[in-house]
Amino acid sequence: MSTSALSTPSSVLEAGHRELVDAFESFVRRELVPLAAELPETADQPPADLRAYVRKRSAALGFYAGDYPEELGGADMPFTAVVLLHHAAGRSGCPLAPYALAGSDGPSPLLRHGTPEQIERHLVPLVRGEQARCLALTEPQAGSDAFRLTTTAVRDGDGWVLNGRKTFVSNADRADIALVVTATDLGEGAGPTGGATAFVLPMDHPGLRIGQRYEGMSGEPLFELTLDQVRAPMDAVIGGEEGVGAATALAMDSLSRGRLVVAAMCNGIAEYALRLGVEYARERKAFGEPIGNYQHVQEHLVATRAEVEASKLLTLACARLVDEGTEAPENAALAKLTASETAVRAVDRSLQVHGATGWVRGHPLEFLYRYVRMTTIIEGTSEVQKVIVARAMGLG
Numbered sequence: 001m002s003t004s005a006l007s008t009p010s011s012v013l014e015a016g017h018r019e020l021v022d023a024f025e026s027f028v029r030r031e032l033v034p035l036a037a038e039l040p041e042t043a044d045q046p047p048a049d050l051r052a053y054v055r056k057r058s059a060a061l062g063f064y065a066g067d068y069p070e071e072l073g074g075a076d077m078p079f080t081a082v083v084l085l086h087h088a089a090g091r092s093g094c095p096l097a098p099y100a101l102a103g104s105d106g107p108s109p110l111l112r113h114g115t116p117e118q119i120e121r122h123l124v125p126l127v128r129g130e131q132a133r134c135l136a137l138t139e140p141q142a143g144s145d146a147f148r149l150t151t152t153a154v155r156d157g158d159g160w161v162l163n164g165r166k167t168f169v170s171n172a173d174r175a176d177i178a179l180v181v182t183a184t185d186l187g188e189g190a191g192p193t194g195g196a197t198a199f200v201l202p203m204d205h206p207g208l209r210i211g212q213r214y215e216g217m218s219g220e221p222l223f224e225l226t227l228d229q230v231r232a233p234m235d236a237v238i239g240g241e242e243g244v245g246a247a248t249a250l251a252m253d254s255l256s257r258g259r260l261v262v263a264a265m266c267n268g269i270a271e272y273a274l275r276l277g278v279e280y281a282r283e284r285k286a287f288g289e290p291i292g293n294y295q296h297v298q299e300h301l302v303a304t305r306a307e308v309e310a311s312k313l314l315t316l317a318c319a320r321l322v323d324e325g326t327e328a329p330e331n332a333a334l335a336k337l338t339a340s341e342t343a344v345r346a347v348d349r350s351l352q353v354h355g356a357t358g359w360v361r362g363h364p365l366e367f368l369y370r371y372v373r374m375t376t377i378i379e380g381t382s383e384v385q386k387v388i389v390a391r392a393m394g395l396g
């Protein structure tokens with residue numbers, strides 16, 4: 001019996017989308033698991049061409065960017081359904097499943113605020129999985145305080161000149177376009193005082209270069225992007241003239257969705273780690289008995305189950321609020337905080353239950369132990385989520 005077959009409190013909230021989740025799980029089992037079986041056991045990341053294939057195939061089946069409108073290539077799904085699919089991808093344990101759903105290289109909510117021409121030219125190929133993008137926001141001196149930017153866009157006649165340096169950019173090596181967020185200088189000699197402006201640029205745009213490569217814990221590299229006298233036309237500003245100085249407001253609009261998607265993936269990973277732990281505890285014997293008979297081992301697994309169920313309920317409830325248009329940012333912050341911290345603990349405990357077996361390279365828990373660690377940093381660190389919640393509670 002697997003833990004996913006258990007009747008759980010969160011099953012109640014999943015009920016409305018069970019057919020969709022079943023169809024996605026069947027796609028993962030029938031098409032992605034056999035492809036993943038051909039990957040070298042110790043490969044942390046699938047090759048770029050395989051990721052691109054998975055993305056396109058999933059988009060053709062209607063899963064990839066399901067919450068985008070049909071006319072843009074999506075499936076008009078409610079956000080709750082998207083959250084359940086991300087959960088199912090994490091829970092599957094299939095290393096290719098996360099690439100079947102839009103993530104950090106997929107359609108960006110920022111582009112939903114693009115001009116009709118930007119939507120057609122840039123957003124539609126991303127929704128269809130035909131292209132990939134990266135987001136260049138973080139700078140050496142602007143991480144959690146993401147909009148204290150020193151990369152500038154200076155108005156120059158009809159267009160702009162961009163200069164600066166971005167760090168820790170995911171997907172830069174295989175993206176078709178970069179979304180670059182800059183401090184705006186309206187050219188009155190007052191310096192970058194005009195708020196933040198986001199640009200969409202092809203990766204081969206003159207003056208835009210990939211610099212340093214940072215090797216990450218889970219094999220996924222990050223990159224530096226440098227902008228040296230990059231000349232950008234007005235139609236590269238996301239949202240056109242109205243987008244000038246408006247990037248912060250545009251990004252805020254989508255923060256909750258991004259955080260809830262990470263939360264859903266974390267809940268799925270935690271559930272997968274729990275399943276591996278329970279199965280192993282039933283089989284592995286020590287001192288003549290299955291280790292699952294020992295209360296110290298049960299403690300690891302029952303504590304994880306309690307945390308995962310609570311976290312799933314919180315994430316799903318927030319997703320529903322998004323669909324109802326009543327989500328408040330502190331709820332998504334709570335969900336992301338809870339889910340990412342739960343997933344880190346769940347993987348750690350399951351690895352402990354596996355002993356040396358889980359520590360060995362090639363075991364799924366060895367990889368997940370490194371992979372899951374990023375989730376308390378991306379989309380706002382755990383501390384930043386706490387700051388958001390504290391402020392909402394009238395503190396600080």
Ligand SMILES: Cc1cc2nc3c(=O)[nH]c(=O)nc-3n(C[C@H](O)[C@H](O)[C@H](O)COP(=O)(O)OP(=O)(O)OC[C@H]3O[C@@H](n4cnc5c(N)ncnc54)[C@H](O)[C@@H]3O)c2cc1C
Nearest residue numbers: 135136137138143144145168169170374377378381383384
């Ligand atoms: C795997 C991965 C992928 C990434 N991909 C991208 C990407 O594609 N594009 C991009 O632009 N960036 C990306 N980033 C960067 C990411 O957004 C930043 O790492 C994140 O915003 C945190 O910034 P920082 O690393 O500079 O940490 P800092 O902001 O320097 O924080 C350091 C520590 O101080 C804490 N801290 C900071 N401020 C406060 C506060 N007010 N109260 C309490 N504690 C605080 C933090 O929580 C953290 O523990 C990625 C990072 C990782 C790890």
